Structures are given as C-alpha cells and as structure tokens.
Amino acid sequence: MRPSSPRAGSRVLASLACLALLAACGQTVQTALPQQPAATRTDRPEPGTPTSTAEVDVRRDGIEPAVVTGVRFAGHGTYDRLVIDLKGKVPGYSVEWTDQFVEDGSGKPMDVSGGAYLQVTLMPANAHDTKGRLTWSGGPVFATGLLNLTDVVRTGDFEGRVGIGLVLARKAAFRVKEQGGPSRLIIDVAH
Numbered sequence: 001m002r003p004s005s006p007r008a009g010s011r012v013l014a015s016l017a018c019l020a021l022l023a024a025c026g027q028t029v030q031t032a033l034p035q036q037p038a039a040t041r042t043d044r045p046e047p048g049t050p051t052s053t054a055e056v057d058v059r060r061d062g063i064e065p066a067v068v069t070g071v072r073f074a075g076h077g078t079y080d081r082l083v084i085d086l087k088g089k090v091p092g093y094s095v096e097w098t099d100q101f102v103e104d105g106s107g108k109p110m111d112v113s114g115g116a117y118l119q120v121t122l123m124p125a126n127a128h129d130t131k132g133r134l135t136w137s138g139g140p141v142f143a144t145g146l147l148n149l150t151d152v153v154r155t156g157d158f159e160g161r162v163g164i165g166l167v168l169a170r171k172a173a174f175r176v177k178e179q180g181g182p183s184r185l186i187i188d189v190a191h
Contacts, residue, residue: 080149104156116171
C-alpha cells in the first residue's frame, strides 16, 4: 500500500471545497423565486361591471310627471343594459328585489318565470298620453335574448307610477345611471 501523497490530500480538500461552494450556490438558487407571469385576478370584476345588489330609492317630489316613451336593451361584455327612454326630466325611482311581479292597480300576479326579479318603479311618471294611449307600445312582456336579463315586463301605469320589471336568470349586481339630452334611466345588470 502506498502512503498517500500530499497532492492527493490537496485534491480531496479542493474537491470538498468545490462541493461546499456548489452546495452554497445551490442554496442561493433555491431561495430565488422563478419569474412568473402576473396572475389574473378573478375576485375583482372587470371595469364597468356592476358590483352591488343594494336597492335604490330616489325621490323627486314636485316635478311634472315624465312620460316613458320606450325601453331598449342590449348585452355588453360583462353586463346587460336596460334603457328607459323618457320625455321630460328623470323622475324619482326605486329599484327593488321582489319575489314576483304584480300588475299595478289590480295586484294580480304576472305569469313570468326567472331566477330573480328586479322591479323598477318611476314616479311621478306615465306611460300614456293625455288621451290615454300608450306611449310605450308592445308587451307587456318583451323577450330580450340576453345572458342574464331574459325579459322586460311592463308591470303597470297607474296613478302617476310606471312599473317595469326585469326578469333575470339569476340574482346579480346592478347599477342605475341617469342621463339627459334626452332623458333616460339606465339599469345595468351583471352577467
């Protein structure tokens, strides 16, 4: 057996030193986080999407009744929109959740089905002219073909109050906006 040479011992020490250095480098690499693309947040809605289910009540007493001249609806990327066209100033209004729609005046339940019901009531307002002719024709149920807003229902035109029902596939956040020139009330309902 040959005695170990000083060179062999140096090689062993050099190898151990290299391993220690590599091990230390390996630990540094392991603690560094790899570059990853930014995560997409799914808990925040897209800009412009309604975010509240809170009911709305706006009172405007002492103004001339507005006249509902029609309703329009359209789908957008993350919400469905209902536009109520008005002649005159935007009246007071309430937007409330309800279990079913009933005809104003008679109180009879209306035969529509959906997952949720949002009742819009305009006051003071009319959906007829001075001769009693409807200013908003058609209906009383208007199918929309949209994702969440499935039908629009004329629920009434009685004693200065106009009722408009939104039949939804499911309860969802909504927002209400007023616009002028011409006057209109806009209800956006999230998909």
